[in-house]
Amino acid sequence: xSSKAKLPPPDGFIDATDVVCPMTFVKAKVALEEMDxxxxxxIRLNEGExxxxxxxxxxxxxxxxxxxQNNEDGTYNLLVRRAAE
Amino acid sequence: MATDYKALKNxxxxxxxxxxxxxLRLKVVGGNLTSKQLKTIAALAEEYGDxxxxxxxxxxxxIPFIRLRDVETVKEALALGGVDTGVCGPRVRTVxxxxxxxxxxxxxIDTLSLATKISERYFGRELPHKFKFGLTGCQNNxxxxxxxxxxxxxxxxxxxxxxxxxxxxxxxxxxxxxxxxVTEETVLFDRAKCNHCGRCVKSCPADAWRGxxxxxxxxxxxxxxxxxxxxxxxxxxxxxxxxxxxxxxxLDFFAKHGKPGERFRNTVDxxxxxxxxxxxxxxxx
Numbered sequence: 001x002s003s004k005a006k007l008p009p010p011d012g013f014i015d016a017t018d019v020v021c022p023m024t025f026v027k028a029k030v031a032l033e034e035m036d037x038x039x040x041x042x043i044r045l046n047e048g049e050x051x052x053x054x055x056x057x058x059x060x061x062x063x064x065x066x067x068x069q070n071n072e073d074g075t076y077n078l079l080v081r082r083a084a085e
Numbered sequence: 086m087a088t089d090y091k092a093l094k095n096x097x098x099x100x101x102x103x104x105x106x107x108x109l110r111l112k113v114v115g116g117n118l119t120s121k122q123l124k125t126i127a128a129l130a131e132e133y134g135d136x137x138x139x140x141x142x143x144x145x146x147x148i149p150f151i152r153l154r155d156v157e158t159v160k161e162a163l164a165l166g167g168v169d170t171g172v173c174g175p176r177v178r179t180v181x182x183x184x185x186x187x188x189x190x191x192x193x194i195d196t197l198s199l200a201t202k203i204s205e206r207y208f209g210r211e212l213p214h215k216f217k218f219g220l221t222g223c224q225n226n227x228x229x230x231x232x233x234x235x236x237x238x239x240x241x242x243x244x245x246x247x248x249x250x251x252x253x254x255x256x257x258x259x260x261x262x263x264x265x266x267v268t269e270e271t272v273l274f275d276r277a278k279c280n281h282c283g284r285c286v287k288s289c290p291a292d293a294w295r296g297x298x299x300x301x302x303x304x305x306x307x308x309x310x311x312x313x314x315x316x317x318x319x320x321x322x323x324x325x326x327x328x329x330x331x332x333x334x335x336l337d338f339f340a341k342h343g344k345p346g347e348r349f350r351n352t353v354d355x356x357x358x359x360x361x362x363x364x365x366x367x368x369x370x
Contacts, residue, residue, distance in 0.1 A: 047258070051258045051259070052258065052259045052261070052284060052288065055255045055259070055288050055290060056190075056259070056287050056288040057190075059288070059289075059290050060190060065253065065255065065290030066251075066253065066290070067251060067253035067254065067255075068253055068254045068255055068258065070254075076258070078255075
């Protein structure tokens with residue numbers, strides 16, 4: 001799985017595989033809010049529930065979800081650009 | 086004069102074990118009451134009840150410990166405060182609903198407006214036995230659609246749009262049915278596996294999935310003395326008016342074939358699902 005547009009290198013990284021819903025989203029949201037506007041955050045997520053819900057929740061917050069990178073270990077890195085306050 | 090318990094029950098007065106005390110059932114649609122209605126209810130519970138209200142299992146509200154002599158007074162006061170009384174007995178009961186797409190991020194249909202239409206059309210209608218409608222906005226099924234005589238579950242008919250798609254792969258992971266495969270060039274969509282949950286639409290960061298509201302109907306659910314899951318109409322309905330037409334036909338079928346005191350499910354089981362399907366115009370899975 002890869003993105004049509006090449007994914008940009010992230011400006012920051014957060015591991016959200018050590019928490020569960022709803023902290024997964026909260027952790028991602030807080031980390032994203034610490035980024036500069038336009039900055040790209042890579043969020044490591046577990047497969048399943050977090051991957052189904054976190055991209056959508058960030059999108060609903062007005063953030064720009066760029067794509068997924070499969071880490072081939074049951075986790076994915078979700079790349080998100082900070083586009084909203 | 087002898088107490089007309091049947092008339093009281095029609096008006097939602099449930100006899101209590103305490104002599105001459107009634108639990109007054111109120112009309113609620115989709116679990117919504119305004120603050121003004123709540124204030125009216127609170128004041129009457131204070132003045133005529135024992136100061137509490139009971140929240141029923143189907144989003145209803147009852148004021149217990151209303152004395153028989155106060156019944157008419159309380160009814161009038163409720164009406165002034167914009168509160169109607171509920172119903173019991175063999176008729177269409179409270180129409181339940183989750184918050185739906187107007188409030189909940191997961192919602193695919195506007196459950197409250199459809200619940201209001203259904204309640205306006207059928208609430209209190211006499212039938213061979215009680216008849217319950219329940220509406221839920223999505224596959225999460227918070228409102229347990231299939232427990233109801235007629236359940237409505239929201240979904241989406243989905244369509245993939247190539248142009249805005251970035252092939253990011255989020256939809257493939259969001260889909261729980263294994264209906265999507267994102268390749269280097271395209272998205273492969275196995276429609277036969279799609280359960281209309283709409284998670285692809287909700288999760289897509291590029292708005293590359295379009296969703297049209299769809300209604301998944303189930304008939305004959307029971308969750309009381311007998312437990313039976315409502316059977317789903319195979320066809321997906323995309324027009325809320327069509328939901329009402331199908332409901333009309335289901336209720337007419339029940340009115341025509343049901344024996345007094347027989348639940349809808351038992352009527353359809355007795356008369357036959359094929360015959361019922363022929364009457365409403367669709368097969369059940």
